[in-house]
Amino acid sequence: MPLPIEDYAVVGDTGTAALIGRDGSVDWMCLPRFDSPACFAALLGDESHGRWLLGPAGEFRCERRYVGHSSVLETTYTTDTGRVLVVDAMPINDGRADLVRQVQGVEGTVTMRHEWRVRFDYGRIRPWVHRSELFGAEVINAVAGPDRLILRGSRLPHATDHVHTDEFEVSAGDELFFSTTWVASHHDLPRPLEISGRLTHTQEATEEWADRCEYHGPYREAVLRSLLTLRLLTHGGTGGIVAAPTTSLPEDFGGERNWDYRFCWLRDAALTLEAFLACGYREEARLWRDWLLRAVAGDPADLQVMYQVDGARDLTERELDHLPGYEGSRPVRIGNGAVRQRQTDVLGEVMAALHHARMLGLEESDDSWALQRALVDELAEHWDEPDHGLWEVRGPTRHFTHSRVMVWVAFDRAVRAVEENGLPGEVDRWRDLRDKVHAEVLAQGYDGERGTFTQAYDTAALDAALLVIPAVGFLDGDDPRVLGTIRAVEEDLVEHGLLLRYRTETGVDGLGGDEHPFLACSFWLVSAYALAGRVDDARALMDRLLEIPNDVGLLPEEYDPVSGRFAGNFPQAFSHLALVSAAIKLERAAG
Ligand SMILES: OC[C@H]1O[C@H](O[C@H]2O[C@H](CO)[C@@H](O)[C@H](O)[C@H]2O)[C@H](O)[C@@H](O)[C@@H]1O
Numbered sequence: 001m002p003l004p005i006e007d008y009a010v011v012g013d014t015g016t017a018a019l020i021g022r023d024g025s026v027d028w029m030c031l032p033r034f035d036s037p038a039c040f041a042a043l044l045g046d047e048s049h050g051r052w053l054l055g056p057a058g059e060f061r062c063e064r065r066y067v068g069h070s071s072v073l074e075t076t077y078t079t080d081t082g083r084v085l086v087v088d089a090m091p092i093n094d095g096r097a098d099l100v101r102q103v104q105g106v107e108g109t110v111t112m113r114h115e116w117r118v119r120f121d122y123g124r125i126r127p128w129v130h131r132s133e134l135f136g137a138e139v140i141n142a143v144a145g146p147d148r149l150i151l152r153g154s155r156l157p158h159a160t161d162h163v164h165t166d167e168f169e170v171s172a173g174d175e176l177f178f179s180t181t182w183v184a185s186h187h188d189l190p191r192p193l194e195i196s197g198r199l200t201h202t203q204e205a206t207e208e209w210a211d212r213c214e215y216h217g218p219y220r221e222a223v224l225r226s227l228l229t230l231r232l233l234t235h236g237g238t239g240g241i242v243a244a245p246t247t248s249l250p251e252d253f254g255g256e257r258n259w260d261y262r263f264c265w266l267r268d269a270a271l272t273l274e275a276f277l278a279c280g281y282r283e284e285a286r287l288w289r290d291w292l293l294r295a296v297a298g299d300p301a302d303l304q305v306m307y308q309v310d311g312a313r314d315l316t317e318r319e320l321d322h323l324p325g326y327e328g329s330r331p332v333r334i335g336n337g338a339v340r341q342r343q344t345d346v347l348g349e350v351m352a353a354l355h356h357a358r359m360l361g362l363e364e365s366d367d368s369w370a371l372q373r374a375l376v377d378e379l380a381e382h383w384d385e386p387d388h389g390l391w392e393v394r395g396p397t398r399h400f401t402h403s404r405v406m407v408w409v410a411f412d413r414a415v416r417a418v419e420e421n422g423l424p425g426e427v428d429r430w431r432d433l434r435d436k437v438h439a440e441v442l443a444q445g446y447d448g449e450r451g452t453f454t455q456a457y458d459t460a461a462l463d464a465a466l467l468v469i470p471a472v473g474f475l476d477g478d479d480p481r482v483l484g485t486i487r488a489v490e491e492d493l494v495e496h497g498l499l500l501r502y503r504t505e506t507g508v509d510g511l512g513g514d515e516h517p518f519l520a521c522s523f524w525l526v527s528a529y530a531l532a533g534r535v536d537d538a539r540a541l542m543d544r545l546l547e548i549p550n551d552v553g554l555l556p557e558e559y560d561p562v563s564g565r566f567a568g569n570f571p572q573a574f575s576h577l578a579l580v581s582a583a584i585k586l587e588r589a590a591g
Contacts, residue, residue, distance in 0.1 A: 486525070
């Protein structure tokens with residue numbers, strides 16, 4: 001059975017990622033790309049859906065860490081008889097797709113269990129498996145349709161009943177290496193890796209990247225782990241940024257709130273870019289801007305809220321009936337039906353990020369500004385239509401206040417591009433629209449009697465997304481209407497000190513079941529406190545939130561403060577980018 005979500009760590013090669021449990025089992029891996037079908041899918045079922053286990057055969061205690069500021073994972077297993085170290089990584093910058101595992105005996109002797117059970121297509125397909133000689137060494141091949149996995153190692157497991165297993169003793173000083181490599185089944189078989197050299201390169205290259213971080217405040221360790229996680233979720237080849245490497249980890253255990261996040265949301269990616277820029281990473285802005293230009297190229301009316309990693313547009317949602325789901329949470333979905341939604345906030349987030357990049361020196365190319373103008377002009381025709389909002393509700397469309405605030409942001413940044421950067425554009429029209437939207441939000445999205453903004457124009461309900469109003473510059477952080485909204489949100493949406501995004505009881509999202517506090521929203525409250533001058537409250541909440549990451553510093557989408565369990569897809573970019581933003585706002589406010 002899969003472990004609690006918080007018991008997983010992630011490794012990745014900026015093409016894809018794998019989730020490895022504290023027991024040493026790789027329970028989730030999609031090869032060669034984040035959104036490829038999984039070849040190890042035990043996470044959404046059990047071991048019969050594929051996994052790669054390398055861990056102690058009996059009882060153990062375990063301690064894990066990433067080596068320095070890298071994504072090389074080091075797990076120390078202690079048993080009654082000895083201690084072993086397992087190092088896991090996916091080497092980067094070599095255009096290959098390998099997961100490598102190094103086992104070192106540290107003390108005494110430990111019996112290790114090895115199990116390699118490949119099931120392609122999300123646990124559905126049992127491959128044809130055979131041993132062969134490759135570059136002078138024996139390997140195990142698993143082939144089905146387009147995919148081939150090759151297991152290499154210091155000692156190979158034996159076939160028994162559609163699974164390869166082995167048990168062996170590791171004594172102090174012993175060192176063993178294993179690797180699983182994906183290759184398209186019609187391609188030549190790849191050479192073996194020089195594993196320890198690749199591990200060293202992967203660690204050093206990542207640490208050099210981390211060293212460039214310009215945030216030196218009190219939360220540096222958490223900020224660095226968040227940035228490293230965001231980098232791991234950025235596809236090195238294309239510049240697309242996925243929201244998380246998993247699908248269908250439930251927001252509601254046993255419920256239907258299970259979604260595929262292995263795609264590039266313009267919203268999440270734009271906010272990720274803001275986090276990178278705020279910490280001094282400018283090159284990432286260019287990479288993502290170029291991805292954006294390719295992804296949205298075409299008729300601005302066809303803008304989608306999310307794309308595949310390479311910018312492809314078909315994200316048709318399907319249910320995988322053969323998978324039982326994480327703790328029985330069904331359906332398991334691949335693809336994401338929200339792709340067809342109208343989410344009017346998205347252009348606001350994109351324009352804000354590109355404005356930020358421009359102010360930091362990223363020059364517009366002819367195409368990049370022309371494209372932004374075209375998108376803003378398209379928004380000018382449709383900004384006042386109801387939408388599904390940033391939470392991608394599956395209920396009816398509404399006039400969501402947050403969406404309108406972000407419409408204001410889109411026009412505001414377009415106006416500023418003309419006024420501050422001298423770019424050409426319909427500035428008078430955009431300025432008029434900006435002012436019109438501002439007035440409309442204050443008239444219809446603000447409840448003067450209660451002194452709070454509301455979730456939508458036709459409701460008294462609240463929404464944590466309203467907390468971004470000061471961060472985007474719509475009103476000042478100490479404006480009475482902002483202060484009133486913070487108070488109302490505290491009264492209505494805080495549960496056990498953390499923030500729900502909205503009340504599901506209102507039925508706004510059109511889904512059954514409930515959910516847990518949404519971590520990004522709790523970080524937004526830190527930011528709102530900081531901008532309101534409530535620095536002590538901001539610090540107290542930040543400290544509370546920084547108790548939540550697991551032992552290797554990773555965050556899920558949601559957190560159950562009662563059971564202490566992680567919920568939703570993992571690790572999630574939204575949570576980590578909001579952590580970075582909150583740390584920076586808090587540092588600025590604290591002076
Ligand atoms: O809870 C309902 C929705 O959940 C997902 O959307 C959430 O994740 C997105 C990616 O991180 C984020 O951009 C969005 O703001 C979140 O609400 C899911 O992708 C949707 O299909 C689903 O309706």
